[in-house]
Amino acid sequence: MEFQVLKFIAACLLLACTTLQADQSPLRFAINDSWGMPMVRIEHDTAVEGILVDLQRALAAKVGREAKLIVLPHMRVERAMDSGDIDVRCYVSPSWINAGHKRFIWTRPFMSQRDLLVSTEPGSFKVEELQRERIGTVLGFNYPRLQPLFERGQLFREDTRTQDQALLKLRAGRYRYAITNEHSLAWFNRHQTPEQRLFAQSVLATVPVSCIVRNEPDVPVLELLHAMEQMAEEGRFDQIINEYR
Structure with missing residues (x-):
């Protein structure tokens, strides 16, 4: 009888330890x-x-x-x-x-995040004003405001693997415009000389x-x-x- 009680107590302790371990995973x-x-x-x-x-x-x-x-x-x-x-x-x-x-x-x-259209030159205009431009984007990212422009061939995606690569390719002249957000743009610019900094042209969305x-x-x-x-x-x-x- 005592042996069965001890087995029961041991089983309860094991269950409690297993539950505790799961709770702390x-x-x-x-x-x-x-x-x-x-x-x-x-x-x-x-x-x-x-x-x-x-x-x-x-x-x-x-x-x-x-x-x-x-x-x-x-x-x-x-x-x-x-x-x-x-x-x-x-x-x-x-x-x-x-x-x-x-x-x-x-x-x-x-x-909140502001998504931006950026370029290498200062300016201010809407993305809808662009025609037949390649836009630096990130593979797999959704850009709801730009999607209709991509679908009708007014603009073209130029996908990169990462957000950093999209800005570096813009800086290198692979295209004239890219999409990023205000935090990524500020971080990128703080590591550039004044002549190499990028500029926000317009806000695409605030989400x-x-x-x-x-x-x-x-x-x-x-x-x-x-x-x-x-x-x-x-x-x-x-x-x-x-x-x-």
């Missing part, structure tokens, strides 16, 4: 390898610094977990979402991704940027949503972003 965050600084710097397939690295580690710490940052090619990120291989994806907007991810819940936005969380029992969904609200109230998002201005 790292949260898996997707890192798109097309991104560049100040969002993320990637070395040897590892995310080492940037706004998203700091934000995701802070978010995981808020819910008592470690952050596992998984670097993936852009075209594989959505497949990883569909297969449940990641728990959280940050730096997304509804217009950028497949609307069919019903197993994911949107958090509050942590920043709220959020995270999406896998809605499954092994993910602390409510805690993550609450943590995002807390971080906003504490000014943590602005603090992280300002460190990279």
Whole structure:
């Protein structure tokens, strides 16, 4: 009888330890390898610094977990979402991704992003005024305002693997215009001489940027949503972003 009781206690302890271990497993965050600084710097397939690295580690710490940052090619990120291989994806907007991810819940936005048309010369005009121009873009990225212009042949995509490459090719004269965002443009220009800096021509869109969380029992969904609200109230998002201005 005593032996059976001991076996029962041992089984309960094993179950409790297994549950605790599962509860403390790292949260898996997707890192798109097309991104560049100040969002993320990637070395040897590892995310080492940037706004998203700091934000995701802070978010995981808020819910008592470690952050596992998984670097993936852009075209594989959505497949990883569909297969449940990641728990959280940050730096997304509804217009950028497949609307069919019903197993994911949107958090509050942590920043707004202005997408820009940029060139090597100062100026100010709308993208719709351009004719038969090649535009520096990033492979797999969606540009809703430009899509009708691409479809009717008024403009042409010139895809690169990363945001940094799109700006470097613009600087090198491979095309006269490219699409980027205000944070990437500011980071690029701070590392250029005054003569090499790029200029914003117009704002294409201003979009709220959020995270999406896998809605499954092994993910602390409510805690993550609450943590995002807390971080906003504490000014943590602005603090992280300002460190990279």
